[in-house]
Amino acid sequence: MNSERGWYCECLARPAAFVALLFTVHCSLFTLPLRGQQPDTLTKPLLPGQDTTRAVDTTTARADTAGGLIDSLGHRPVTAADSARADSLRARRDSSAAQRYLALEKLKEIKVLVAPPLDAPGPGPPLSRLIFTRDSMDWAHASTLSDLLQRVPGVFLWRGGWLGQPEYANFQARGATSVEYWLDGLPYLAAGTDSVGVDPSVFALSILDRVEIERWPGLLRVRMYTRNLDRLAPRSRIAVSRGQSSYARYQASLERKSRSGLGFMIAGDNESVPTIQGFRSRYDNTSFFLQGSYVPSPRWGVLIQGLRSRPVRDPTLDAAGDTLTRAIIAGRRMDWQVRGMWRADSSGFGPRADLVFSRTTASDSLLASQTINSAGVLVSIRRPAFSAGASAFYRSRWISTDLRANAGWSPLGGTALSGEAGYQRLDGGRTSSWIGLRAGTRLPLGLEASASLRAGQIVPAPSVLTDTAQTIRDWQLSVVWRRPWAELEGGLAHTGA
Numbered sequence: 001m002n003s004e005r006g007w008y009c010e011c012l013a014r015p016a017a018f019v020a021l022l023f024t025v026h027c028s029l030f031t032l033p034l035r036g037q038q039p040d041t042l043t044k045p046l047l048p049g050q051d052t053t054r055a056v057d058t059t060t061a062r063a064d065t066a067g068g069l070i071d072s073l074g075h076r077p078v079t080a081a082d083s084a085r086a087d088s089l090r091a092r093r094d095s096s097a098a099q100r101y102l103a104l105e106k107l108k109e110i111k112v113l114v115a116p117p118l119d120a121p122g123p124g125p126p127l128s129r130l131i132f133t134r135d136s137m138d139w140a141h142a143s144t145l146s147d148l149l150q151r152v153p154g155v156f157l158w159r160g161g162w163l164g165q166p167e168y169a170n171f172q173a174r175g176a177t178s179v180e181y182w183l184d185g186l187p188y189l190a191a192g193t194d195s196v197g198v199d200p201s202v203f204a205l206s207i208l209d210r211v212e213i214e215r216w217p218g219l220l221r222v223r224m225y226t227r228n229l230d231r232l233a234p235r236s237r238i239a240v241s242r243g244q245s246s247y248a249r250y251q252a253s254l255e256r257k258s259r260s261g262l263g264f265m266i267a268g269d270n271e272s273v274p275t276i277q278g279f280r281s282r283y284d285n286t287s288f289f290l291q292g293s294y295v296p297s298p299r300w301g302v303l304i305q306g307l308r309s310r311p312v313r314d315p316t317l318d319a320a321g322d323t324l325t326r327a328i329i330a331g332r333r334m335d336w337q338v339r340g341m342w343r344a345d346s347s348g349f350g351p352r353a354d355l356v357f358s359r360t361t362a363s364d365s366l367l368a369s370q371t372i373n374s375a376g377v378l379v380s381i382r383r384p385a386f387s388a389g390a391s392a393f394y395r396s397r398w399i400s401t402d403l404r405a406n407a408g409w410s411p412l413g414g415t416a417l418s419g420e421a422g423y424q425r426l427d428g429g430r431t432s433s434w435i436g437l438r439a440g441t442r443l444p445l446g447l448e449a450s451a452s453l454r455a456g457q458i459v460p461a462p463s464v465l466t467d468t469a470q471t472i473r474d475w476q477l478s479v480v481w482r483r484p485w486a487e488l489e490g491g492l493a494h495t496g497a
Contacts, residue, residue, distance in 0.1 A: 107233035112257045113295040114230045115303045115341060118185025118354055118378065119223065121212070122387025122408035125416040125440025127450040127478050127489075130213040134227075137205055145200040145211070145222070149179070152213060152220065153489065163247065164273035164283025164313070166194075167201040171220045172495055177460040179220045183307065184337065185356075185378075188224075189398075191370050192333050192362025195463040202309050204269035204287040206239065206251040216436055216454050217474035218495040226289065226305070227265060229255040248272045261296035265289070285311040298346035303339045308332075331364040354378045356393075372397045385410045398462040401425040414442035428465050432458045434472070448480045472496045 121129075132140065132148055142148050146167035149155050158168045158176075171178040176197025181188040190198050200222070207226050214221040229235050239251040253267035267289040275282040288308045295301030312330045338357045344350040356376050363369040373396040380389030386409050393402040401424060408418040417439050424432040434456025442448050457469040478491035 104233050108231055110232040111230055112232050112259065112263075113261055113298055113301070114228050114257070114263070115293050115295055115301055115339070116343070116348070116352075117225065118339065118341075118356070119182070120352075120380070120382060120387075122382060122389075122406070122418070123385060123410035123416045124408060124418055125438050125450050126414075126442060126448040127440055127480060128214060128418065128438055128452075130215070132211040132213075134209050137208070137211065142205060145203045145205065145224075148211060149200060149213070149220070149222070152215065153491070154493070155220070162273065164201075164271065164285070166199045168197055168199060169220070172218050172493060174218050174495065175460070178218060179222060182221065182223045183335070184224070184226055184305070186337060186358055186374075188335070189360060189372060190463065191360055191372060192331050192364050192367070195367075195370070196461045199311075202285060202287070202311050204251075204267075204271075204289075204309075206237070206253065206269050207267045207287070207289045207307075215452075215476075216438075217452055217476035217493050218454065218472060219474075226291065227253070227255060227267070229257055229263070229265070232257060232259065246274050261294050261301065263291075263293045263295070265291040281313055283311070283313050285309065299343045301341050303341070304337070306334060306336045308334045331362070333360070333362040335360050349382050349384065351381050352379070370397070376402070397427075399424050399426055416440060424459075424462075426459055426462050430459050430462075430467075430469060432456070432469060434458055446482050448482065450478050452476050470496075 130152060137148070140148065140151075143163060144167060146157055146159075146169060149169045150157055152171070154172045156170045158170060159165065168176040169179045170176065176194075179198070179200075181198050181200065181203075188198060190196055203224065208224050209227040210225040212223040212225075214223065234254070234256040236255070237251065237253045239249070241247075241249040243249075248270075249272070250270045251268070253265065255263075255265045257263035269285075269287045271283070271285050273283040286309075289305070291303070291305035293301065293303045295303075310330070310332050336359045340355045341352070342354070343352045354377065356374075356378065358374045360372040361369060374393055376391060376393030378389065378391040380387065386407075388405075388407040390405045391403070394400065395402065403423045404420065405422075406418070406420040408416065410416040417437075419435070419437045421435045422433065426432065434454060436452070436454040438450065438452040440448065440450030452475065454472060454474045456472060458472055459467055459469050461467045472495070474493070474495045476491060476493040478489065480487065480489040
């Protein structure tokens with residue numbers, strides 16, 4: 001598809017001048033003293049005429065274990081005072097840049113309070129989730145979120161050809177509506193450029209810290225979590241990439257948390273794919289993420305964040321070009337989230353509640369601006385081997401009422417049960433209701449087995465007013481064999497017509 005070469009650096013820096021410190025820190029490393037060496041033990045330069053010799057007994061001397069000199073008679077000689085004038089030079093000290101670097105290194109060890117996840121997962125059966133951490137995403141050679149979805153068995157990507165074209169995911173032949181996208185605990189609803197399905201290629205992986213993919217028969221639920229710095233030391237990142245045919249990508253981010261509970265994050269990502277006449281159209285997407293938080297106590301806090309994306313695509317160049325981008329030239333989308341959180345216990349267990357307000361504004365070259373306002377509350381309780389939760393949301397467009405409940409239980413180590421139920425009231429008098437159950441266990445010889453069931457009446461595309469509820473009776477059986485150097489998975493799935 002596209003070869004890419006680039007570089008990036010991630011360091012700790014002062015927010016006021018983090019770019020300059022990227023180079024200052026590396027240069028100052030060469031001026032640091034050796035490990036364990038004190039400043040006053042560094043070699044001092046000699047002044048002209050300075051005498052460094054000391055009067056020592058001419059008797060044969062040997063070193064004792066205490067570090068002094070002892071003559072052959074067992075006496076310790078007396079050292080004559082140096083007649084040279086006192087040394088006026090002071091011991092060389094570390095440079096100011098090195099001192100700042102060492103101070104920042106100490107700040108890396110100090111943890112601060114952060115906003116906990118909105119949808120903290122409870123006990124889940126084996127094979128129920130695929131988890132990609134920040135390190136695994138960096139080493140996965142993934143340019144877009146679609147590249148991560150491609151690792152899920154049963155996923156087929158509708159790729160438009162070159163990078164920058166739409167990459168809708170199709171799971172078990174259910175189409176683009178077979179994948180749900182959640183950002184920091186809230187559904188990322190289809191709006192704007194395509195109000196039926198979400199194009200995962202518009203998500204910037206650089207702002208994500210973790211991606212969890214829940215697998216249900218006939219449905220994938222992709223949960224994305226933005227970066228959440230939990231150290232007192234600030235963190236910055238700059239990345240520049242260049243590839244074949246002038247492909248370019250630029251990324252930058254800055255995060256900072258304080259002891260008082262205040263914190264912020266600013267991140268940007270730009271991907272540019274130029275036009276090649278008769279082969280591909282131009283693509284440019286600029287994503288911008290802003291987050292501010294105040295968590296003075298592990299029991300309560302507030303958070304506000306916004307994510308902006310602006311994919312721009314030229315129309316197709318000829319009849320043989322990609323039809324997915326035809327006439328959809330430019331799109332804009334802005335998602336805001338305001339959240340207040342409360343926890344009864346600072347240990348992470350016990351009751352919890354969250355009040356959330358969100359607003360989505362989207363438009364493209366074909367449709368006027370669409371606005372979706374929503375408000376909801378989430379309550380849950382978490383124990384080491386049990387969890388239960390419920391949520392209720394109101395939205396101003398397409399899905400007026402959204403009610404969900406979930407639970408998980410792990411009676412034995414390596415064995416877990418979980419389930420969920422949902423009810424939605426949609427525009428046009430339509431409704432969706434479903435129930436899902438999962439169970440799994442670990443077996444000897446490195447084997448894991450799981451079973452899942454999902455049944456109910458679901459409207460796949462709520463934005464299409466003529467789309468009616470469809471009956472689903474989906475189930476799946478899976479077995480996996482794991483070793484540190486290999487993994488083999490097999491399964492049998494059945495989905496409704």
